[in-house]
Amino acid sequence: MKPRRLCLLLAVLALALSGCGTKKSTAQPDPLLHAYDVEPDWSNPDHLFYLNYQQAQGKRIFYDKCVWCHADSTPAGPSNRSNLNPMPALANDGSALNSLSDDYLRNIITLGGSAVSKSAMMPPYGKTLTQDEIQAVIAFMRAIAQPPYQPPARPGPQYSTR
Amino acid sequence: MPAEEMGKASRKLRLAFAISSVVFVAVLAISPLKDYFAPWRQYKRAYARFANTRPDTKRLLADYHSGIDQIWIPELKVVDRCTTCHQGITQPSLMDASVPQPFRAHPSIPHHALDWGCVVCHRGQGLATEVREAHETTLGWEQPLLPTHFIQASCGVCHQSDIPETPQLNRGRQLLVDLNCFRCHRMNVSERIYVPPPDLSNIGHKASREWIYKWLKEPRTILDSDGNVVTNGYANEPRMPQFRLNDAELRDLSAFLSTRQNEPLGSHQIDPRIVAAWQKKPDVADQGETRFRQMFCTTCHAVAVTRAGQTQLIGGNIGPELTKIGSKVNEDWLIAWLRNPQSYFGYAQMPRYQWSDEDLYKVSRYIMTRLTDSDLLSDVPKMDPPTPAEIQAGKQLFVGKGCANCHGIQGIKAPKEFGPDLSAVGSKTVSELMFGDAKIPHTLVDYLRSKIENPTSVNTTAAMPQYHLKKEDVSALITALLSMTRRPDAPAFAKLVVRATPSKFQPAGQFGELYDRYKCYLCHQFNGYGGTLAPDLSFEGSRAQKAWVVSFLKNPQTLRPASTFRMPQFNFTDAEASTITDYLEMVMQSPQVNPNPDNSSKTSPELVALGKQLYEVKYQCQSCHTIGATGGYVGPNLSNLGSWMRPAWIAAWLKNPQALVPGTIEPRREFTDQEIQALSAFLMTLKQTPTSAKAGSAAGGSR
Numbered sequence: 115m116k117p118r119r120l121c122l123l124l125a126v127l128a129l130a131l132s133g134c135g136t137k138k139s140t141a142q143p144d145p146l147l148h149a150y151d152v153e154p155d156w157s158n159p160d161h162l163f164y165l166n167y168q169q170a171q172g173k174r175i176f177y178d179k180c181v182w183c184h185a186d187s188t189p190a191g192p193s194n195r196s197n198l199n200p201m202p203a204l205a206n207d208g209s210a211l212n213s214l215s216d217d218y219l220r221n222i223i224t225l226g227g228s229a230v231s232k233s234a235m236m237p238p239y240g241k242t243l244t245q246d247e248i249q250a251v252i253a254f255m256r257a258i259a260q261p262p263y264q265p266p267a268r269p270g271p272q273y274s275t276r
Numbered sequence: 277m278p279a280e281e282m283g284k285a286s287r288k289l290r291l292a293f294a295i296s297s298v299v300f301v302a303v304l305a306i307s308p309l310k311d312y313f314a315p316w317r318q319y320k321r322a323y324a325r326f327a328n329t330r331p332d333t334k335r336l337l338a339d340y341h342s343g344i345d346q347i348w349i350p351e352l353k354v355v356d357r358c359t360t361c362h363q364g365i366t367q368p369s370l371m372d373a374s375v376p377q378p379f380r381a382h383p384s385i386p387h388h389a390l391d392w393g394c395v396v397c398h399r400g401q402g403l404a405t406e407v408r409e410a411h412e413t414t415l416g417w418e419q420p421l422l423p424t425h426f427i428q429a430s431c432g433v434c435h436q437s438d439i440p441e442t443p444q445l446n447r448g449r450q451l452l453v454d455l456n457c458f459r460c461h462r463m464n465v466s467e468r469i470y471v472p473p474p475d476l477s478n479i480g481h482k483a484s485r486e487w488i489y490k491w492l493k494e495p496r497t498i499l500d501s502d503g504n505v506v507t508n509g510y511a512n513e514p515r516m517p518q519f520r521l522n523d524a525e526l527r528d529l530s531a532f533l534s535t536r537q538n539e540p541l542g543s544h545q546i547d548p549r550i551v552a553a554w555q556k557k558p559d560v561a562d563q564g565e566t567r568f569r570q571m572f573c574t575t576c577h578a579v580a581v582t583r584a585g586q587t588q589l590i591g592g593n594i595g596p597e598l599t600k601i602g603s604k605v606n607e608d609w610l611i612a613w614l615r616n617p618q619s620y621f622g623y624a625q626m627p628r629y630q631w632s633d634e635d636l637y638k639v640s641r642y643i644m645t646r647l648t649d650s651d652l653l654s655d656v657p658k659m660d661p662p663t664p665a666e667i668q669a670g671k672q673l674f675v676g677k678g679c680a681n682c683h684g685i686q687g688i689k690a691p692k693e694f695g696p697d698l699s700a701v702g703s704k705t706v707s708e709l710m711f712g713d714a715k716i717p718h719t720l721v722d723y724l725r726s727k728i729e730n731p732t733s734v735n736t737t738a739a740m741p742q743y744h745l746k747k748e749d750v751s752a753l754i755t756a757l758l759s760m761t762r763r764p765d766a767p768a769f770a771k772l773v774v775r776a777t778p779s780k781f782q783p784a785g786q787f788g789e790l791y792d793r794y795k796c797y798l799c800h801q802f803n804g805y806g807g808t809l810a811p812d813l814s815f816e817g818s819r820a821q822k823a824w825v826v827s828f829l830k831n832p833q834t835l836r837p838a839s840t841f842r843m844p845q846f847n848f849t850d851a852e853a854s855t856i857t858d859y860l861e862m863v864m865q866s867p868q869v870n871p872n873p874d875n876s877s878k879t880s881p882e883l884v885a886l887g888k889q890l891y892e893v894k895y896q897c898q899s900c901h902t903i904g905a906t907g908g909y910v911g912p913n914l915s916n917l918g919s920w921m922r923p924a925w926i927a928a929w930l931k932n933p934q935a936l937v938p939g940t941i942e943p944r945r946e947f948t949d950q951e952i953q954a955l956s957a958f959l960m961t962l963k964q965t966p967t968s969a970k971a972g973s974a975a976g977g978s979r
Binding site for chain 1: 372374383384385423424425427428440441443444893894895896899900908909910934939941943944945946
């Protein structure tokens with residue numbers, strides 16, 4: 115009688131506890147499936163940058179308005195970049211752009227080169243693009259930067275509940 | 277019963293009672309314990325711990341409570357509990373990638389999550405409170421999360437006309453039309469510029485039985501080592517897919533098609549004197565090639581060029597690729613076609629050019645002798661003249677394989693509902709799909725990918741032919757297909773749908789005839805209708821001077837040396853050029869531009885000098901525009917602007933370019949009225965003498 119009862123008890127417990135288990139999926143998802151868009155690394159086409167919505171909108175605007183002077187090849191063929199003096203920075207040139215803050219980039223895009231004492235060849239886009247669009251372009255440039263862009267260190271917790 | 281036995285029994289009973297009490301308490305405890313350790317509660321506690329490490333803890337925890345969170349929007353029937361775990365989605369400070377999931381903020385998009393819920397876009401199960409049930413397909417809940425790669429499909433559920441934010445969806449919708457998917461499958465496609473497949477009622481005049489055999493077997497004839505040919509980023513894939521036909525079927529179909537000669541060939545005689553004069557000249561094909569290039573046939577037709585071992589197609593993809601066309605067509609047919617494409621079949625999209633017999637002879641000789649491949653038909657078996665039995669069997673195949681869905685042919689009606697209805701394919705559940713023996717994950721996305729890449733992978737008897745598509749194009753097609761869903765049954769959704777607004781620009785009268793004849797709309801936009809290859813002509817009457825339009829039509833030039841696309845040389849007659857110019861001037865006007873230019877608009881040497889200084893120093897327009905030999909080549913060449921554009925247009929353009937041509941890349945600046953006057957005065961002095969006028973361009977006009 116006793117062992118049978120014990121068996122029953124264990125079975126009930128096992129049944130009850132089995133419900134607590136959670137299944138974990140082990141398959142690694144393809145990163146492409148979780149990206150809104152991709153952009154190949156300009157210096158290494160086999161390496162892809164995965165873009166979120168904002169960066170992808172930035173890419174679209176970049177390839178419409180900016181690519182002509184800030185890349186070495188364009189959808190129409192050759193670039194206008196080598197034609198200009200001073201030569202504009204490549205949009206993925208991390209060594210030149212990573213040290214510039216988002217605010218600085220927003221200013222030069224909005225107000226043009228002459229507003230920040232740079233070449234007047236860079237026209238202002240503040241009346242052509244919205245601030246969201248300009249921010250998206252900056253997000254795209256940050257995403258494709260080589261060497262990679264590191265956002266400035268976040269200020270540490272100023273207050274804590276513990 | 278003796279007392280001690282009673283005591284023994286009661287001890288046993290007490291023990292049993294004690295054990296069962298413990299079990300009872302344990303069982304009772306399981307439920308609250310299970311609840312306490314539920315994954316969503318763990319995520320809630322983890323979020324609180326995480327928020328405490330952030331500088332803005334107070335704000336992050338402002339709405340925090342220990343229960344289930346949900347977004348409830350009755351009018352959309354949205355009850356989404358996703359925010360129970362994804363607690364930071366509305367916190368702007370949690371946007372960056374260093375924030376661990378599931379706490380990261382939602383990227384900023386035009387629709388706020390609290391107004392729309394999550395499932396409307398991401399699909400999955402809003403009511404579920406377990407990770408797997410919310411995200412994946414389970415037995416009871418069949419709609420898995422839509423991978424972000426295809427998320428634009430959800431935009432397309434409501435936005436039925438293309439929006440710039442969804443390039444992948446737009447491309448997919450274009451492909452559904454270009455690849456003729458909509459001709460076999462029922463689906464909603466919006467009106468697009470599209471070159472329909474040819475009518476085959478007279479194909480027997482055009483191509484031989486051997487060529488038809490080869491084409492049906494393998495429509496792709498130019499391949500590089502990867503099996504692709506790429507031109508300017510677009511694969512120049514023949515729109516004809518590959519059908520899985522065996523030798524007997526190929527013989528029957530080619531027999532049937534090669535005997536289709538319902539009507540006699542149109543006029544194809546070239547003046548015998550011209551033929552006699554040119555026949556013996558050794559360079560007739562070379563001259564034909566020069567003419568072919570001068571006329572810019574390559575704006576619509578690509579031709580393969582092999583350089584340094586790499587095969588590349590140069591040219592557009594509006595018309596078919598022509599590299600081996602000389603091995604396909606019959607010369608009499610070619611001449612008749614070039615003279616009048618619409619006489620071969622009425623809806624042909626090739627413009628009807630004005631040819632001189634001499635040019636026609638030269639170009640046809642070039643096509644027939646240089647655009648050839650002697651090996652093209654070498655693997656086609658020898659065939660005897662078609663027998664009536666073969667022709668009859670071929671006719672049955674033509675119907676059975678669905679050829680008539682795309683190709684018109686006299687005497688055969690297109691079968692209705694040939695392929696499965698795809699108008700709600702995006703709502704299909706996994707249990708509605710037949711995966712066959714395919715070793716693929718059982719999801720709708722994987723099913724569609726497998727089906728598009730190889731139709732027989734999920735159904736060995738599939739009638740769907742084989743397309744050869746690039747990976748990006750497959751993704752684009754999947755996105756467009758997933759966007760076709762059953763409407764959610766909330767009535768509020770019906771109001772949200774942004775319908776495609778079909779717009780057709782179909783002028784009448786003499787201009788209408790020319791517009792149809794030269795197919796202007798294939799490249800140019802007219803009031804929102806037409807192609808995007810060439811500048812929008814909606815406001816051309818406000819922009820260009822009359823004399824310039826006439827001279828451009830007679831001799832179209834471009835200033836963009838990089839561009840392979842130029843307006844073809846149509847050889848307009850004087851009367852045609854003047855009809856077109858008059859129409860553009862009278863009708864294609866912008867309300868933003870004063871049609872009666874102010875005669876008092878002053879110009880003086882001082883104003884011109886000021887304008888020149890503004891152009892060169894203050895605004896440095898030369899970074900994008902060329903005058904003479906110097907400047908950039910982003911915008912159009914301005915060397916001849918004074919003879920090209922109207923002063924009122926220039927002033928309006930400088931004030932606000934996007935108001936005239938939405939989306940133009942010329943940035944809008946804050947010029948003062950005086951600066952605009954000075955710049956206009958300066959720009960209007962830029963003129964080239966007509967003999968050297970090579971720079972006047974329309975190709976660069978809008979951008």
